[in-house]
Amino acid sequence: MRPLGILGALALLGATLFAGFRGAGPLPPLGGLLDPARGAWSAATTGEHPREATATIAGLRGPVEIRYDLRGVPHIFAQSEDDLFRGLGYAVARDRLFQLEIQARAGAGTLTELVGAIAAPADSEPRHLGLPRAAERIWASWPDTGVSRRFAVAYADGVNAWITGLRDEDLPVEYKLLGKRPARWEPINALHLAGRMSWTLSYFHDEQQRLAAEGLVGRVAAHALFPTASPLQEPIQPNGQLAARIDTSALPAPGTPDSAILALLPWLPRDTAPDADAAMARIFASNNWAVAPARAAKGKALLAGDPHLELTLPSVWFEVHLVIPGKTDIYGVTIVGTPGVQIGFSRNVAWSMTNTGADVVDFYRETVDDHQRPTRYLLDEVWKDIEMREEVYRDKAGRTIRTDTVRYTHRGPMRRMGSDWMSMRWTALEPSNLVEAIWSAEHQTTAPAFLDALATGFFVPAQNAIVADRSGNIGIRSTGHYPIRPDNGDGQVIRDGSVSSNDWQGFWPVSDYPQAMNPAQGYVASANQQPIDPAVQPRYLGYDRAYDPWRAAQINRLLRADSSVTADEMRAFQTDPGSVRADLFAGAFQRASRHVLASGQAPKSLRAADSVLAGWDRRYTRDNTGSALFERAMRELVRRTWDEFVPAKEKDRVATPSSAVLLRLLGDSASAWWDDRGTRDRVEQRDDILAASLAAGFDSLVARAGPPSATTWAWSSQGAAAAAHLLRMGGFSRRGIAIQGGPGTLNPSSGGQFGSSWRMVVELGDEVSASGTYPGGQSGNPASKRYDDRLKYWQSGELETLYAPPSLESVAPSQVRAAVTLRPGGAQ
Amino acid sequence: MTILRLVILAVAVALGTVLVAWWVVPILGAVYGLLSRKSASPGLVAALGGALGWGGYLAIVSFGAPVGEFGRQLGEAMQLPSWAPMAATLLFPALLAGPAAWLTARVGSKTDTKRR
Numbered sequence: 001m002r003p004l005g006i007l008g009a010l011a012l013l014g015a016t017l018f019a020g021f022r023g024a025g026p027l028p029p030l031g032g033l034l035d036p037a038r039g040a041w042s043a044a045t046t047g048e049h050p051r052e053a054t055a056t057i058a059g060l061r062g063p064v065e066i067r068y069d070l071r072g073v074p075h076i077f078a079q080s081e082d083d084l085f086r087g088l089g090y091a092v093a094r095d096r097l098f099q100l101e102i103q104a105r106a107g108a109g110t111l112t113e114l115v116g117a118i119a120a121p122a123d124s125e126p127r128h129l130g131l132p133r134a135a136e137r138i139w140a141s142w143p144d145t146g147v148s149r150r151f152a153v154a155y156a157d158g159v160n161a162w163i164t165g166l167r168d169e170d171l172p173v174e175y176k177l178l179g180k181r182p183a184r185w186e187p188i189n190a191l192h193l194a195g196r197m198s199w200t201l202s203y204f205h206d207e208q209q210r211l212a213a214e215g216l217v218g219r220v221a222a223h224a225l226f227p228t229a230s231p232l233q234e235p236i237q238p239n240g241q242l243a244a245r246i247d248t249s250a251l252p253a254p255g256t257p258d259s260a261i262l263a264l265l266p267w268l269p270r271d272t273a274p275d276a277d278a279a280m281a282r283i284f285a286s287n288n289w290a291v292a293p294a295r296a297a298k299g300k301a302l303l304a305g306d307p308h309l310e311l312t313l314p315s316v317w318f319e320v321h322l323v324i325p326g327k328t329d330i331y332g333v334t335i336v337g338t339p340g341v342q343i344g345f346s347r348n349v350a351w352s353m354t355n356t357g358a359d360v361v362d363f364y365r366e367t368v369d370d371h372q373r374p375t376r377y378l379l380d381e382v383w384k385d386i387e388m389r390e391e392v393y394r395d396k397a398g399r400t401i402r403t404d405t406v407r408y409t410h411r412g413p414m415r416r417m418g419s420d421w422m423s424m425r426w427t428a429l430e431p432s433n434l435v436e437a438i439w440s441a442e443h444q445t446t447a448p449a450f451l452d453a454l455a456t457g458f459f460v461p462a463q464n465a466i467v468a469d470r471s472g473n474i475g476i477r478s479t480g481h482y483p484i485r486p487d488n489g490d491g492q493v494i495r496d497g498s499v500s501s502n503d504w505q506g507f508w509p510v511s512d513y514p515q516a517m518n519p520a521q522g523y524v525a526s527a528n529q530q531p532i533d534p535a536v537q538p539r540y541l542g543y544d545r546a547y548d549p550w551r552a553a554q555i556n557r558l559l560r561a562d563s564s565v566t567a568d569e570m571r572a573f574q575t576d577p578g579s580v581r582a583d584l585f586a587g588a589f590q591r592a593s594r595h596v597l598a599s600g601q602a603p604k605s606l607r608a609a610d611s612v613l614a615g616w617d618r619r620y621t622r623d624n625t626g627s628a629l630f631e632r633a634m635r636e637l638v639r640r641t642w643d644e645f646v647p648a649k650e651k652d653r654v655a656t657p658s659s660a661v662l663l664r665l666l667g668d669s670a671s672a673w674w675d676d677r678g679t680r681d682r683v684e685q686r687d688d689i690l691a692a693s694l695a696a697g698f699d700s701l702v703a704r705a706g707p708p709s710a711t712t713w714a715w716s717s718q719g720a721a722a723a724a725h726l727l728r729m730g731g732f733s734r735r736g737i738a739i740q741g742g743p744g745t746l747n748p749s750s751g752g753q754f755g756s757s758w759r760m761v762v763e764l765g766d767e768v769s770a771s772g773t774y775p776g777g778q779s780g781n782p783a784s785k786r787y788d789d790r791l792k793y794w795q796s797g798e799l800e801t802l803y804a805p806p807s808l809e810s811v812a813p814s815q816v817r818a819a820v821t822l823r824p825g826g827a828q
Numbered sequence: 829m830t831i832l833r834l835v836i837l838a839v840a841v842a843l844g845t846v847l848v849a850w851w852v853v854p855i856l857g858a859v860y861g862l863l864s865r866k867s868a869s870p871g872l873v874a875a876l877g878g879a880l881g882w883g884g885y886l887a888i889v890s891f892g893a894p895v896g897e898f899g900r901q902l903g904e905a906m907q908l909p910s911w912a913p914m915a916a917t918l919l920f921p922a923l924l925a926g927p928a929a930w931l932t933a934r935v936g937s938k939t940d941t942k943r944r
Contacts, residue, residue, distance in 0.1 A: 006934060009871075013854065013927035016920065020850065034917045035850040036842075036885045041917070044898040045889050177906070731904025782905075783898040 028179025032168075040176045042169035047784035049094070049818040056825035057086050057161040059154075064822040066091055069803050069815050072778035072786040075321040077808040081147075082154040084322055085339050087822055089158025092318055093185070094820075096336045096780040098172040099314050100159065101182055102726050104189035104337055107196030108132050112393050114180060115727070117401050120393055127391040128406055130413035131199065134429040135191035141431045148435035151339035152187035159185035161826065172780060174727060180396060190435070193337040198428035200309070201284075201461035202480075204546045205361045208268050210492050212654035215262040217644050218255025225251065225657040228490055228542070229534040231664035232549040234556050236464055236476060236526045237514040239533040242560070244553045244580070248667025254644050262647075267418045270652040284308065284548065285748045285755070286354035287574070288466040289525035289555055290474040292518065297566045300765040301468040304570045305343050305352025308749070309757040311723040313733060313788060315776035317758050321804055330442050331804045333758050333774070340438050343758060345770055347806070348445040349469045350762035354526045356462035356478045357546040360427040362485070362504070364411055364497030368421050377409050377423075378498045386414070409497065423497055425504065427481045433457030447473035448517055455479050455510045464514075464526035470764045476524040477515035478531040482508040482541055490540040512539070523559045527551035527746070545658050550744035553580035570761045571771065574746060575797035577619040581659065581744030585637075586618055586630055588666050592690030606691055609633070609698035612708055620742030620750070622716040625708060627742055631718075633697030634743075638662065640689050643677050715742065719751025723775055723791070725782070732782040737775075737795050747797075759799060771799035833864060834877050841881025841921060850921075853878050857925030861932035865940070870933040875926030879918040886917070 018024070020031030033039045049068060057064075062079040064087040069075065074091040078084035093100060105111045109127040111119035126132060142149040163182050175182060206226065213222040231247040233239070285308040293299045309316050317333035322341060332344015343352045368374035369383065376383040387408040395401045407414040411425040437457030444450040447467040454465055455477065462480020467473075483504040485491060495502040514531035516524050529552035531541060557580060558573050559565070593610040596602045609629065616626025638656065645653040665673055669686040676684045684692075705712035716738035725732035739755075741747030749755025760772035775794040779786040793800055805811045837860050844852035857874040864870040886895050900910040 006931065009927040009931050009934075012923060013931065016923040016927070017851075017854065020920070020924070030916070030920055031850040034882075034913075034920045035845060036882045036889075036917060037846045039850070040902055040913070041886060041889075041895065041898070044893040044895045047893065173902070725905070729905035730907065731901035782901055783894055 023179055028177060032179070033176050038168035040173050043173040043781050043783040046170055047779065047781050047786075049820075052819050054821045054823065055090070055161060055165055056823050057090065057157055058824075058826045059157055060086055060822060060824040062824070065808050066820040066822070067808070067811050067816050068818040068820075070817055071319070071800060071803070072817065073319045073321060073803070075323065075805060075811065077323045077325075079324065081324065081328075082150060084324055084328065085151045085154035086158040086161070088320060088322065088334070088339065089155035089160075089185070090162050090822060091158075091320065091820075092334070092336055093159040093162035095778055096314055096318060097162065097166075097182055098174040099726060099780050100185065100189075100337050102174075103196065104185075104192045107192030107194075107199075108135070108189070109391070110394075112395055112401060113183075113398070114396070115178060116396050120402055123393055124404065126195065126199065127404065128413060128415065129199065129203070129426075130406065130408065130424075130429050131195035132192070132391075133389055133406075133408075135188055135195055138191055138431050139188045142433070146433075146436065147439055148433055149187070151435055151439070152190045155190065155339040156185045156187040161822075164826070173782065178396070190338050193335060194434065195428060197335065198461045201355045202358070202360050202428055203426065204357065204359060204542070205363065205491075206359075206543050206545055207363055207492050207494055209545070209655035211261060211494070212265060212268045213645060215258050215265060216647065216654065218258065221252050221255045225661055226492070226655065227544050227661070228492070228540055230530045230544045230547050230549050230658070230660050232553065232660040233533050233535070234529055234549055234552040235514070235533045235536075236478060236524070236529065236531040236552075237516050237533070237536070238519045238521055238524070239536050244549070244556065245533075247664050249664070250668045251661075251665055251671060251673065253672035264418055265647055265654065268654055270654060284355050284357065284528045285551065287525075287527045287551055287555060287746050288352040288354050288464065289523060289559060289570075289573075290466050290468040290476070291559065291565045291570070292474050292522045293472040295522040295559075295563050295565055297564045298763065298765075300763050301470070301472050301474055302565060302567060302570055303345075303350040303352065303466065303468040303474070303762045303764070304574060305350075305466070305758065305760040305762075306574050306746070307343060307353060307757050308755055311721060311749070311753050311755045311757065311775055313723045313725050313776050313782075314780040315723075315757065315774050317774050319772075319774070319778060323807065325807060328443065329804075329806055331770070331802060332760075338435070340435055341442065342438060343760065344442075345762045345764075345768055346442055347470070347768055348764075349442075349447060349450050349467055350764055350768070350770070351441070351450060351465060351467040352760065353463040353465055355528055356464050356480055356531060357528055357542050358462045358478070358480060358482055359491040359540070359542040359546065360460065360462065360481065360483060362425050362483070362491050363422045363494045364409075364425070364502065365494055366409060366414065366421045366423050366497040371419060371421070374407065374414075374421060377421075379410075380498075380500050384409070411497070411503070422494065425483075427460040427483070430459070430481070432459035432481070434459070445469065446471065447475040451475055451477045451479070451515070451517075452510075455513070464531065466524060466526060468762070468764055470766070470768070473518055474524055475515070475517040476526060478513050478526075478541075482513075484508060485540070488539060490543070492543055508539075512537070514541070521560075522563075525552065525555045525559060527555055544660060547658075549660050550579065550581040551746050551748070554578055554744070554746055567761050567763050567769070567771070571759075571799050572797070574756070574759050574761075575740050576746050577621045577624075577740050577742075579618060579620065579742070579744035582618040582620075582627075582630060584663060585634060586613060586616065589613055589630075589633055589690050589694045592687035593694055595687045596691035603692060603695035605698045605702070606695040608708075609694045612698070613694065620715055620745050621740055622714065622738050623710065624715045625710060625713040627715040628705070628713050628718040629697055629701055631697075631743060632701050633694045634659075636693035636696045636700075637690065640676055640693055641665070641673060644673070715750070721749045721751070721755050721775075722753050723788075724753055734788055734791060737791065739795055740797065756794070759794070761799060768804070770802040770804070772802055773798070773800050830867065830873060833860075833867070834873055834880065837874060837877030837925075838880035838884055841878050841925065842885040845882065845885070853881070853921045854924040854928040857928035858932045860925070861929030862936045864929070865933040865936040871926045871930030874929030875922035878921030878925030882921045883918050886914075
């Protein structure tokens with residue numbers, strides 16, 4: 001017994017030590033993880049920065065002072081630009097170190113090195129899109145002494161200074177759970193992040209959807225239902241209208257299917273979203289607007305910024321204030337990992353961005369020498385070598401776990417589709433200089449100068465940049481590189497790659513960009529709508545499905561009705577629950593249901609549904625009981641109307657026209673599109689489908705939430721926003737955030753993980769006053785009070801006053817929570 | 829007397845962890861086992877001392893830090909019950925100190941017997 005007992009104790013001790021040093025299975029080393037002083041628990045003890053700290057950064061030319069205010073915002077005071085960005089890198093790393101690394105790796109396609117082989121599919125996508133290669137090429141194109149490279153290097157110095165001095169207890173808990181240490185920050189990571197952002201904001205291509213539609217309903221119908229011009233025009237560049245213009249002309253009927261295209265259908269993606277707008281509205285729902293002094297209550301220019309992105313914890317944004325005495329005084333938000341403030345204000349100008357949604361991705365069908373393993377492609381009757389790039393994926397220990405070969409033509413990366421090889425050209429893979437362009441723009445003193453400076457290097461992702469200045473100018477310009485295609489053609493076709501004449505011919509001149517400066521209407525606004533009315537400028541910029549006209553219609557409606565706008569109204573507009581979409585479609589549902597009810601052949605639940613809809617105020621407030629019914633009816637309407645796009649023997653549509661096209665269809669009560677293909681004995685018309693959709697929406701809601709009630713039918717119980725942790729860890733995520741707003745409103749964040757990522761209102765005059773908030777908090781530490789302390793403001797639509805002292809001397813001691821002094825020294 | 833030894837060991841475990849690292853726990857357990865080889869159940873006392881050392885440390889820092897709330901979040905983040913991280917944090921030092929103490933107590937006793 002005794003030897004057995006000793007062996008047992010030895011085995012137990014040995015196993016525990018092994019788990020402590022090496023981990024067990026998926027678990028990281030338990031010693032480091034569970035150590036109460038330095039392990040995961042130390043997150044709880046390091047949630048707040050110490051009152052005072054000092055650190056050294058190699059290469060620093062002078063001291064940098066950082067003061068954290070009561071909201072956790074670092075105010076960074078430096079004597080030179082490079083030192084300022086060293087300070088910024090240090091401050092960002094101090095609060096968001098894990099986020100820095102995981103987001104950069106997501107752009108570089110190296111997540112496997114941080115989280116293991118499970119991330120290989122996620123890493124594969126950016127590599128096959130050519131993003132890491134593009135980052136390397138853009139980095140090489142930046143001159144050593146240029147602003148972009150200098151700032152990226154200085155920023156990296158700051159990040160690495162924090163990493164070098166990192167104590168075990170300060171290591172973010174995510175690293176401890178993964179059993180990893182932070183990698184050294186490379187300056188090129190700024191470009192990996194930019195690539196990741198371009199991927200989110202500019203990688204739109206409707207070629208495949210329209211092609212699929214063409215296969216099912218013929219070319220004429222497909223082009224009418226997937227148009228380049230939105231049927232609802234409320235453009236960014238004012239077109240002189242006093243209201244949104246709606247095209248209600250008849251659409252061509254479904255045509256003959258194209259069997260050649262149908263053969264390609266197995267390779268084309270399925271459209272599983274309930275409606276075409278649903279997916280877009282969740283992701284791209286940014287708003288911005290500016291009001292001229294003549295329409296503002298205080299006679300000063302007002303600007304509201306409200307970019308929407310994926311809601312994460314920590315947030316994509318980090319709030320900062322950058323000061324170089326006499327030169328720089330910029331307050332705003334920075335995308336974690338990028339050297340600059342992307343949205344914010346100075347003493348002279350305030351600016352914000354929304355996504356333009358331009359079509360900057362084109363595909364070419366290449367002629368290759370070998371369909372299995374091509375090495376050459378044909379161009380103008382000459383065989384050209386295909387560039388082969390080996391992509392190596394490594395695990396957490398650095399071992400190779402997979403290799404891929406990505407092929408490139410002169411246009412960009414190649415992909416196989418069926419038996420064809422396609423190459424892709426995309427502006428995100430080409431040189432730009434956005435760091436320098438933004439930095440230069442932020443230092444301008446007038447709105448026109450701001451926009452001109454931005455246009456010099458900000459090419460992708462194209463953004464609707466809005467600006468106001470202290471003199472009262474307001475302006476907007478859709479800034480980015482827009483390709484000029486052969487014959488001024490559109491970008492929704494797959495071109496023949498064997499001739500160079502099909503390549504892009506250049507880019508639009510800035511003078512042709514959609515834009516406006518001090519328009520007569522007294523305000524400018526953008527909300528991801530079609531930037532310019534095709535009746536004014538017919539040149540192709542993008543296509544209808546990439547735009548959302550509804551929020552633009554709503555903000556224009558609000559601003560037209562208000563000739564004495566206050567900053568608080570600007571704030572309230574950001575979460576306004578009204579919807580032009582609801583007004584137009586709810587009216588159509590009601591007219592149809594009354595018509596069908598009068599006929600005596602109404603579905604059983606139509607009367608009850610009609611009664612609920614009649615009492616609905618068409619607003620998406622949290623306790624509203626009509627919104628849920630309307631949205632279910634809309635889904636039913638889309639499903640029943642566009643059944644032509646479900647291939648035989650399948651369940652999902654291959655493509656879905658936009659809701660603006662659906663609105664256009666409402667004008668033709670007897671269109672062939674209304675007919676339900678499932679009923680062979682009758683031909684349905686508009687009102688039949690609308691009434692049936694309303695009744696079916698009611699039935700499905702009753703099945704899910706019971707009979708109409710103030711609680712179970714409340715909009716807040718039908719969907720809520722969620723902010724997921726970067727590793728999707730439940731305990732570090734926040735879910736069930738009930739908010740005001742829904743599809744088509746200015747705050748369509750309910751029911752998803754996309755939403756308003758930063759809200760800001762700025763009033764410019766002799767003094768600048770600003771307020772803002774974002775969903776999350778400044779700290780990336782889940783145990784910190786500042787991890788999610790702003791969520792409550794964000795949820796209720798409130799904004800916090802932003803504190804922006806112009807100099808170190810003017811910082812009020814009562815406003816300081818913590819201080820850091822950075823001094824030259826230490827190893828690089 | 830046992831309680832006093834338990835408290836002294838717990839304090840040593842907490843201080844050793846803070847000042848050195850987690851792996852000091854089995855060393856302290858082994859030393860305790862050797863010194864207390866003639867007392868009753870040195871392995872059990874050492875295991876309790878290890879758990880008390882880490883648990884006591886967390887209890888003290890919880891006066892100024894959200895240890896309990898963070899433990900709940902951590903458990904959920906790891907898809908475990910909310911009490912699991914704390915339980916693991918108490919069990920781990922116990923499994924380090926206990927067997928180490930038991931082994932050295934046995935070896936020490938055997939040596940004593942041989943000397944006699």
